[in-house]
Amino acid sequence: MESQLQQLVRHTRVHEIVGDVIRVHATGVALGDLAEVQNTDDEISLARVIALDRNLASLQVFAGGKGLSTDATVRFLGRPLDVVYSPNILGRIFRGSGEPMDGGPDLSTEPRVKVGGPTVNPVMRVMPTKMIETGIPMIDLFNCLVESQKIPIFSIAGEPHSELLARIGFQANADVLVFGGLGLIFDDYYFFRTAFEEHGVFARTVMFVNQASDPLVERLLVPDMALAVAEKFAVEENKRVLVLLTDMTAYADAMKEIGVAQERIPAVRGYMGDLYTQLAQRYEKACDFKGAGSVTILTVTTMPGDDVTHPVPDNTGYITEGQFYLHGGIIDPFGSLSRLKQHVIGKATREDHSQIMNAMVRLYSEAVEAQRKQAMAFELSPFDQKLLRFGTLFRERFMDIRISMPVTEALDLCWKTLAECFEPQELLMKQALVEKYFPKDVGPVAVNEAPIHG
Structure with a gap:
């Protein structure tokens, strides 16, 4: 055991640098483990193991590979990524690395929860029977949002999907709101933050934000961190949690870039062959827990060129339970679908x-x-x-x-x-x-x- 720990924390030199990915010779490490990369100027950056090939480990550097030297050293921490979790994170904003970015009180002594992990055991799931009322007629009347549902907003560039997502967030009758921003420009980040503050829901909101200028790897971590704390609020605090993620196409594009850096063979349109699996692992976190609360996932999925056969919306459609199709500034009644609405229409709502x-x-x-x-x-x-x-x-x-x-x-x-x-x-x-x-x-x-x- 002692020798294994020594292997986990030992220093090793960088073998190769490809973009933001570095490769080192190492043993005794696991997929997803964290490491500290110390450059020759003593600057330390976090990295995460994203691939293993015998004794060659590939790590994605959070701060990016720019300026790194092959003389940099790597120290494995022997643990996967975790994120702070307690009721004190409500009303706080975190970077994609999990560190606070709002200048609020220190949270270093708060409990932490492991990021990632398996989806919920099916025996812990119950049949959805409750409606999340959003106050938006085209949703509440024609395609009800059901508690524990996973559903995307299919949109294209220029459509007001941010306005729609924010409106659902501050109008929905949920206990906790968990927001995950993926590759947001500053204006979009500021819009969401201001919208939640002005409509009085920020005190029950947690935001994880990866801006367009932030490291690419953090874009892949945001959904996992958001879903980890959402599950904790649902299971331990018995809360009805609504998770908002935008934009999952940016998430898939980040996967593609990292796959290229790893020299992996791409599949359709340059995306990796495990795109479906990676998306499904996140969406399947939606659940109505037996004897506890629920996690409902609503995402934005932009369609390049308004092409619904693009790999990201195409794979998403096989995983999720319908979609809200935003077209021409409205929720299209013909392109939208909620496959769970029959569980609440006329039961949680009026007979007519x-x-x-x-x-x-x-x-x-x-x-x-x-x-x-x-x-x-x-x-x-x-x-x-x-x-x-x-x-x-x-x-x-x-x-x-x-x-x-x-x-x-x-x-x-x-x-x-x-x-x-x-x-x-x-x-x-x-x-x-x-x-x-x-x-x-x-x-x-x-x-x-x-x-x-x-």
């Missing part, structure tokens, strides 16, 4: 939710067709005119991501909108629900018709 959801989307789809008929100068029927009016009201009242209202109020507004456009018999809904909820004192409303999103 399912019928309203189906009728609204069906009629909006018909409104899009009516808009196309109008654009091609076809003759429109009286019912087509009603559909056009409905489509305009639907877009104005529900589709803007800045609209906020409780789900019960949104259901009432749906009935009001239907009553302003259609007769009860035109809705093709259950008669008992129509008699109970259809407003009797609401008539047709005049609207300024605008192009409908298709």
